[in-house]
Structures are given as C-alpha cells and as structure tokens.
C-alpha cells in the first residue's frame with residue numbers, strides 16, 4: 001500500500017464515449033463535455049439561440065388552416081392573393097384548394113397534393129409553413145410532416161394560442177420580416193411512437209400484428225378509456241422495468257406539450273427546446289408517484305400486461321384514438337425531426353411570455369413591503 005502512494009499523483013485523462021444505437025449522427029457529440037487530466041467539465045454555456053438565416057429568398061409557402069372558420073378562410077384567401085402577387089408559389093390542402101376555386105376560379109395557380117406519397121415529399125418543395133388557427137392547427141401541421149419540417153410561422157386565430165405567436169392583423173409585415181430573416185426560431189422536439197401489437201391481440205383493431213408509427217409534437221397519452229378499472233401499465237426504460245402505472249393513465253410528453261395535458265396532470269413546464277421526455281402519470285392511485293423528466297436518449301416502453309383486467313386507449317396529440325389490448329405495447333423515443341417554429345422574441349423570452357400571458361403563471365398580488373416612510 002505504502003509503495004503505491006509513494007508515486008507522485010498524476011491524474012490520468014480519459015474519454016466518455018457516446019453510444020448511439022445505429023445512429024451515425026455526431027450532432028450531439030461536439031459540445032457537451034470536455035475532459036482534461038481526468039477533470040470533467042462542460043464548456044461555458046454557448047449561445048444556443050437559434051436564428052433562421054436564408055441563403056436565398058424563400059420561393060414556396062404552404063398555408064395550413066383551421067377548417068370551418070370564415071375568418072380563417074377570408075384571411076387565407078387574402079394571404080394567397082398577396083403571396084401570389086409577390087411571385088411566391090403556394091401550396092394548400094386539397095380541401096382548401098377546392099374551397100378557394102369554388103370562390104374564385106382564377107385561383108387555379110394554387111398547388112396541392114393528391115396522395116399520401118406526395119405529402120411525404122412535400123418538405124422538399126416548400127420553404128415555409130404558415131398556419132392560421134389555434135394550437136390545434138400547429139399540431140395538425142406537424143402531423144402532416146412526419147420527417148423533416150420546414151420552418152413554421154403560426155398566426156393566432158384561436159383562443160389560447162400558446163404556439164401561435166404572430167398576430168394575423170399584421171401578417172404582411174410578419175411574413176416579410178421572417179422571409180427576409182434573420183428570424184428567431186424555437187426547435188420543438190417531437191416523440192416517435194410505435195405501437196407493437198401482441199400476436200394474440202383482438203381482431204377488431206385497425207391494424208393487425210405489425211407496427212403503427214405516430215409522431216407527436218405535444219404528447220402521447222394512454223388512458224383507461226371507458227373502462228372502470230384502474231389502468232395497469234408496465235413501464236420500461238431502455239428495456240429495464242421501471243414501474244407499474246395504476247391510475248387513470250400515463251402521459252409521455254415533449255417539452256412543447258408540457259404546457260398542455262401534462263400540465264393538467266401535474267407535470268412541470270419545460271422550455272420547448274430542452275431535449276427531454278416527460279413521464280407524467282394521470283391520477284395515480286399512489287401517494288408517492290411524482291412526474292419525471294427523462295433525458296433525450298431514452299426509449300420508453302409502456303405495455304398492457306397480458307393479465308390486465310382491462311384494455312387501454314392511446315391518443316396522439318389528442319387525436320387518433322386506438323385501443324391497446326393485453327400484451328400490446330407503445331414504444332417511444334425522441335424523434336430525429338423536430339419542428340422549427342418562428343417566434344417574435346428570442347426563444348426563452350417567448351416561452352416565459354407564453355406561460356405568463358397564456359397561462360397566467362404565478363399571478364398574485366404583490367405583498368405590501370415595509371413602509372420605509374415610517375419613522376420608528
């Protein structure tokens with residue numbers, strides 16, 4: 001022992017390596033941790049504010065609109081005519097093209113898509129997405145682009161508008177400013193969700209044995225549906241058993257979704273650009289089941305036990321409700337394709353303004369301070 005300590009102590013250097021299964025991307029490997037002589041340190045915080053700078057002016061805009069709203073329809077028409085007058089190509093949904101042509105036959109210049117396959121490659125044709133509606137329209141826009149997503153400019157034409165920072169009244173100035181750049185961007189992470197059917201699960205389900213994939217911007221929620229039993233969900237993180245959720249269900253949320261359903265179930269609010277996954281139980285029948293926030297690289301599997309008393313139901317951004325039978329599982333990890341949304345302010349200010357203005361976060365009358373005028 002003595003001989004061992006008689007050497008002068010020199011710390012050795014070492015490496016921490018990233019393991020990314022089957023992923024050749026090195027984008028996360030550059031800026032996280034540095035190691036000199038065995039000391040682990042993170043570099044001083046770099047400015048992570050993301051700015052959109054165009055190499056050449058955008059040429060093609062896709063406008064996505066909330067249906068059944070005259071105000072949205074009228075603004076969409078006005079915006080189309082203006083964008084056309086400044087020589088931009090315009091894509092709209094097939095429904096919107098039909099509606100516009102019914103109003104005005106000269107709108108035949110509008111582009112659209114005819115098949116799911118064409119929709120899959122739409123991101124190669126358009127430079128900018130514009131949404132007219134509420135948060136639901138932003139979710140809808142994100143759901144149309146399952147791979148890469150062009151920058152999204154969202155005009156508020158709903159009621160809450162947490163993800164719709166631009167004012168529709170000044171759409172020309174806003175669009176000119178974004179199309180000229182530079183523009184503030186928030187990178188909103190999404191979740192890649194896969195349903196894996198147990199070989200013996202019910203025949204009544206939409207797709208039999210095989211996989212169904214969904215990409216969500218807010219959350220995937222698993223609940224007890226019509227069943228009056230507690231849900232019983234087995235949760236695994238990177239294939240290691242974590243816990244059983246016994247209650248009304250479980251929300252796996254993105255940071256963007258942290259201000260939506262997860263918030264109502266007691267989850268924390270997280271800045272949308274944080275790469276993480278929120279694990280938020282819904283009405284757990286337990287005194288100690290608190291929500292978690294997990295790091296970006298994990299894969300979660302939520303499985304209905306083979307001996308479960310009831311089925312479970314899963315929904316994606318509040319839509320596409322599917323039944324999960326005994327043995328069926330949901331597997332979820334961060335998607336490689338986030339949604340870049342333009343903001344009017346720098347991304348952190350935009351988030352803090354949103355929670356204050358949209359959700360009235362910590363609105364309380366200020367307590368009266370000491371009366372320093374009193375001479376005591």
Ligand SMILES: NC(=O)c1ccc[n+]([C@@H]2O[C@H](COP(=O)([O-])OP(=O)(O)OC[C@H]3O[C@@H](n4cnc5c(N)ncnc54)[C@H](O)[C@@H]3O)[C@@H](O)[C@H]2O)c1
Nearest residue numbers: 134135136160161162218219256257259260261264317318
């Ligand atoms: N108990 C709840 O809080 C609850 C229940 C069901 C669904 N939802 C949320 O509704 C979303 C679907 O939205 P929708 O507009 O299509 O349905 P919707 O019309 O039912 O609206 C739900 C509300 O949630 C708001 N919202 C949506 N995404 C948000 C976000 N990221 N941050 C803050 N608020 C947000 C919307 O502005 C709207 O006011 C789901 O993804 C889910 O998060 C919440």
Ligand SMILES: Nc1ncnc2c1ncn2[C@@H]1O[C@H](COP(=O)(O)OP(=O)(O)OP(=O)(O)O)[C@@H](O)[C@H]1O
Nearest residue numbers: 065066067133134135136137140157158159160161
């Ligand atoms: N282009 C679209 N096609 C089909 N459905 C859409 C489209 N855009 C939005 N929706 C759906 O319409 C519903 C309402 O949309 P949205 O949330 O944008 O409006 P809103 O309810 O007026 O806004 P808010 O939620 O802020 O009150 C949502 O459920 C959304 O999924």
